[in-house]
Amino acid sequence: MQQGTNLPRIGSYNRAVVLGAIQVSDGISRVQIAERTGLTAQAVSVIVRRLLDDGLVVEDGSAPSRGGKPRTILRVDPSAGYAVGVHFDPGRLHCVLADLAGRPVAATVATLRAVPEPEAVIRRMATAVRRVLADAGVPARKVLGIGLACPGPIDPRDGVLLSPPRLEGWERVPVRHMLERATGFQVTIDNDATAAAIGERWSGLGRSVPSFAYLYLGSGVGGGLLLDGQIYRGRTLNAAEFGHLTVAPDGPRCHCGNRGCVEALCCPEAIVAAAHARLAAGPAGRLAAAWKRDPRRVGHAQICAAAAAGDPLAAEVIGEVADHLAVAAVGIINILDVELLILGGPALREAGEIYRRTIARAIGSLTIARGLRTVAVEISPIAADAAAIGAASLVFHAAYAPHLTSLLREGSYMSERRQPPEAPPAQAPTARGARS
Amino acid sequence: MQQGTNLPRIGSYNRAVVLGAIQVSDGISRVQIAERTGLTAQAVSVIVRRLLDDGLVVEDGSAPSRGGKPRTILRVDPSAGYAVGVHFDPGRLHCVLADLAGRPVAATVATLRAVPEPEAVIRRMATAVRRVLADAGVPARKVLGIGLACPGPIDPRDGVLLSPPRLEGWERVPVRHMLERATGFQVTIDNDATAAAIGERWSGLGRSVPSFAYLYLGSGVGGGLLLDGQIYRGRTLNAAEFGHLTVAPDGPRCHCGNRGCVEALCCPEAIVAAAHARLAAGPAGRLAAAWKRDPRRVGHAQICAAAAAGDPLAAEVIGEVADHLAVAAVGIINILDVELLILGGPALREAGEIYRRTIARAIGSLTIARGLRTVAVEISPIAADAAAIGAASLVFHAAYAPHLTSLLREGSYMSERRQPPEAPPAQAPTARGARS
Numbered sequence: 001m002q003q004g005t006n007l008p009r010i011g012s013y014n015r016a017v018v019l020g021a022i023q024v025s026d027g028i029s030r031v032q033i034a035e036r037t038g039l040t041a042q043a044v045s046v047i048v049r050r051l052l053d054d055g056l057v058v059e060d061g062s063a064p065s066r067g068g069k070p071r072t073i074l075r076v077d078p079s080a081g082y083a084v085g086v087h088f089d090p091g092r093l094h095c096v097l098a099d100l101a102g103r104p105v106a107a108t109v110a111t112l113r114a115v116p117e118p119e120a121v122i123r124r125m126a127t128a129v130r131r132v133l134a135d136a137g138v139p140a141r142k143v144l145g146i147g148l149a150c151p152g153p154i155d156p157r158d159g160v161l162l163s164p165p166r167l168e169g170w171e172r173v174p175v176r177h178m179l180e181r182a183t184g185f186q187v188t189i190d191n192d193a194t195a196a197a198i199g200e201r202w203s204g205l206g207r208s209v210p211s212f213a214y215l216y217l218g219s220g221v222g223g224g225l226l227l228d229g230q231i232y233r234g235r236t237l238n239a240a241e242f243g244h245l246t247v248a249p250d251g252p253r254c255h256c257g258n259r260g261c262v263e264a265l266c267c268p269e270a271i272v273a274a275a276h277a278r279l280a281a282g283p284a285g286r287l288a289a290a291w292k293r294d295p296r297r298v299g300h301a302q303i304c305a306a307a308a309a310g311d312p313l314a315a316e317v318i319g320e321v322a323d324h325l326a327v328a329a330v331g332i333i334n335i336l337d338v339e340l341l342i343l344g345g346p347a348l349r350e351a352g353e354i355y356r357r358t359i360a361r362a363i364g365s366l367t368i369a370r371g372l373r374t375v376a377v378e379i380s381p382i383a384a385d386a387a388a389i390g391a392a393s394l395v396f397h398a399a400y401a402p403h404l405t406s407l408l409r410e411g412s413y414m415s416e417r418r419q420p421p422e423a424p425p426a427q428a429p430t431a432r433g434a435r436s
Numbered sequence: 437m438q439q440g441t442n443l444p445r446i447g448s449y450n451r452a453v454v455l456g457a458i459q460v461s462d463g464i465s466r467v468q469i470a471e472r473t474g475l476t477a478q479a480v481s482v483i484v485r486r487l488l489d490d491g492l493v494v495e496d497g498s499a500p501s502r503g504g505k506p507r508t509i510l511r512v513d514p515s516a517g518y519a520v521g522v523h524f525d526p527g528r529l530h531c532v533l534a535d536l537a538g539r540p541v542a543a544t545v546a547t548l549r550a551v552p553e554p555e556a557v558i559r560r561m562a563t564a565v566r567r568v569l570a571d572a573g574v575p576a577r578k579v580l581g582i583g584l585a586c587p588g589p590i591d592p593r594d595g596v597l598l599s600p601p602r603l604e605g606w607e608r609v610p611v612r613h614m615l616e617r618a619t620g621f622q623v624t625i626d627n628d629a630t631a632a633a634i635g636e637r638w639s640g641l642g643r644s645v646p647s648f649a650y651l652y653l654g655s656g657v658g659g660g661l662l663l664d665g666q667i668y669r670g671r672t673l674n675a676a677e678f679g680h681l682t683v684a685p686d687g688p689r690c691h692c693g694n695r696g697c698v699e700a701l702c703c704p705e706a707i708v709a710a711a712h713a714r715l716a717a718g719p720a721g722r723l724a725a726a727w728k729r730d731p732r733r734v735g736h737a738q739i740c741a742a743a744a745a746g747d748p749l750a751a752e753v754i755g756e757v758a759d760h761l762a763v764a765a766v767g768i769i770n771i772l773d774v775e776l777l778i779l780g781g782p783a784l785r786e787a788g789e790i791y792r793r794t795i796a797r798a799i800g801s802l803t804i805a806r807g808l809r810t811v812a813v814e815i816s817p818i819a820a821d822a823a824a825i826g827a828a829s830l831v832f833h834a835a836y837a838p839h840l841t842s843l844l845r846e847g848s849y850m851s852e853r854r855q856p857p858e859a860p861p862a863q864a865p866t867a868r869g870a871r872s
Contacts, residue, residue: 010441013441211670227663234773235647236773236805239771258802337669
């Protein structure tokens with residue numbers, strides 16, 4: 001049933017709209033905010049006064065205006081609040097501290113042993129969180145919370161990882177709760193691809209467009225969606241699973257149970273397997289020589305680099321991956337009709353530009369409404385760190401972004417919000433929850 | 437830039453929310469409306485008073501309540517307003533008059549010559565509109581407008597058909613403007629699949645769910661989307677083109693320029709071609725006998741009926757079509773994470789249940805988040821007339837449904853609204869525009 005709305009909800013929604021307008025700008029005046037948001041000058045003035053009082057926004061010089069009277073420029077104060085972003089991918093733990101502008105101010109990366117135990121990983125995460133705070137000299141009271149990006153699928157109601165691929169033994173692990181207990185901070189969890197998309201929305205390529213799709217290449221292939229200004233998650237928060245579009249119906253079996261999924265054909269493991277299979281046929285060339293010395297020397301990174309450098313065998317393998325991604329991208333645009341497709345994630349590597357070109361060409365020549373629109377295809381400038389920075393953005397997004405759903409019901413944008421952590425430990429006594 | 441909102445916009449939005457709550461119910465009390473919409477009892481009471489005064493809603497008996505005091509039941513008055521729905525598909529013109537409850541009260545179907553001229557088609561449409569009004573005895577002043585459903589893609593800004601498939605010579609035809617001039621009614625245009633989805637939202641299977649995808653089988657294959665309570669159209673109103681998902685990358689060329697699209701493999705023309713190719717190999721059986729007498733006797737309708745009746749050759753052809761549709765459906769659910777997939781459109785015919793079973797099985801066993809949700813797959817009870825009834829619903833939806841975007845900017849849900857018709861002809865002197 002569609003929900004009605006009321007005056008108090010409008011107030012906090014409009015506040016988020018104004019803060020959002022300031023955040024996505026590179027400095028903006030009150031008059032420009034009114035123009036861009038459709039709010040009256042008076043409403044903008046009242047809201048900005050409160051944002052200044054709260055210290056979220058600062059006045060930063062002035063700009064000339066048409067009328068001659070200079071206008072005061074407003075900016076978000078990057079040091080007004082921080083969030084920790086944790087990206088957990090099998091084999092790797094990446095932790096950043098980001099300021100309110102979404103910029104990383106400290107980071108740490110750790111390699112994990114194969115199939116680590118949940119408790120050990122949580123301990124490593126808590127250590128990494130303490131480390132980035134200490135490195136940056138940011139006190140816990142200035143931290144709004146932790147964003148945790150994990151491989152999907154997740155169960156949003158309980159903050160639980162559901163038997164993620166490549167993590168045998170991780171079945172229904174309540175990572176959110178465990179990390180809250182271990183750190184004392186409130187934790188916002190999402191899958192890595194959605195986190196990357198939200199990061200792009202908060203401080204990247206997605207700041208100024210109403211709709212985009214994000215194709216995320218990590219150890220798996222995922223996606224994120226911004227539709228009509230709102231992050232779209234689907235009914236169970238498992239939308240945008242671009243990695244499980246079928247691009248080869250008779251293709252190899254995917255761990256999801258289906259055949260010929262993008263992920264089964266385009267993930268680093270599949271790329272390495274495809275290259276090694278060809279190398280086994282005994283071709284000449286530098287890659288073949290390296291492979292003969294030690295097959296482990298021809299990993300995903302080496303194959304991407306070789307393809308970008310023009311090695312024929314690597315270029316053929318990466319070219320086929322690009323073709324599969326392009327089939328999926330055409331489907332994504334035909335279904336979603338967005339104006340921007342962002343490519344990101346650590347597995348882009350040097351192959352990113354090959355993927356981008358192939359995908360852009362396919363979208364420009366094969367989508368049904370190509371005569372009506374131009375779809376930009378762009379590589380995220382923070383592609384490799386997108387999930388960790390995005391994880392930090394989860395916290396800002398939950399706390400500050402204008403969520404239409406908040407207009408329509410009590411509480412914030414995730415209605416399944418649960419209790420705060422049980423016992424905040426000593427190292428973070430004044431931590432505030434992202435939505436307290 | 438995300439838009440702010442204000443009090444007057446809330447007023448009309450909440451009015452639409454209350455009207456919507458009454459419309460989707462089978463009779464509802466004021467207390468229930470307050471419960472379901474989150475509005476206060478007082479706000480509901482004021483809004484209902486106005487809806488009663490405007491004649492859109494009637495009090496219709498009472499129901500016992502927990503407290504003992506009977507509650508007055510409210511219903512939309514079906515005769516408070518009407519809309520004409522016109523579905524134009526190459527070869528066929530279907531026109532219905534629907535009451536405010538979305539029920540057809542008069543209808544006419546005309547077969548068109550191959551590749552008719554635009555002017556001739558518009559004249560036929562205007563005749564059909566006059567005919568259904570006369571048949572039902574509904575005066576023009578009670579008609580809110582005409583909804584026109586056409587094969588996509590369309591240009592929404594101008595109400596123009598853009599070189600639709602199977603309509604050679606129809607390039608950039610301003611059908612909306614032409615039909616407005618010919619009838620004097622304001623015309624709302626959309627593609628047939630979106631119209632069918634809106635019809636389902638207004639008075640069908642989609643009344644009580646927040647999200648669904650609609651897979652439309654007509655002369656082509658299209659789709660419609662309801663996401664989080666709102667019809668999703670995409671940036672250029674060309675979203676949900678499910679017919680152009682690739683399900684066989686090496687498959688036949690599609691008119692869109694791509695290969696192996698759902699539409700190229702699953703449209704009636706393709707089904708007939710596949711069956712005829714097999715029949716040419718000379719198998720035994722009733723279908724083969726009919727084909728030998730006259731290939732034209734084995735059309736799409738006959739093949740669907742034969743498959744449903746167990747004819748092996750027809751069942752094999754329809755089974756392959758079902759498999760292709762299932763690949764697309766799994767992709768749709770993996771991208772959109774909706775809880776309901778509706779199948780509809782005139783090309784379902786007797787094959788509908790075969791398609792439904794195959795698609796439901798695939799979604800239940802092959803989507804990535806299948807452990808987290810159940811997705812219902814249902815055949816629209818008005819499958820064959822979905823586009824025409826849906827076209828009428830376009831008018832009601834534009835006038836009465838709660839559009840979140842109306843909270844956020846001036847005007848109604850399509851910001852590209854244009855001028856009313858130039859010169860209302862004599863036969864409809866008091867016609868009102870849907871959004872006047």
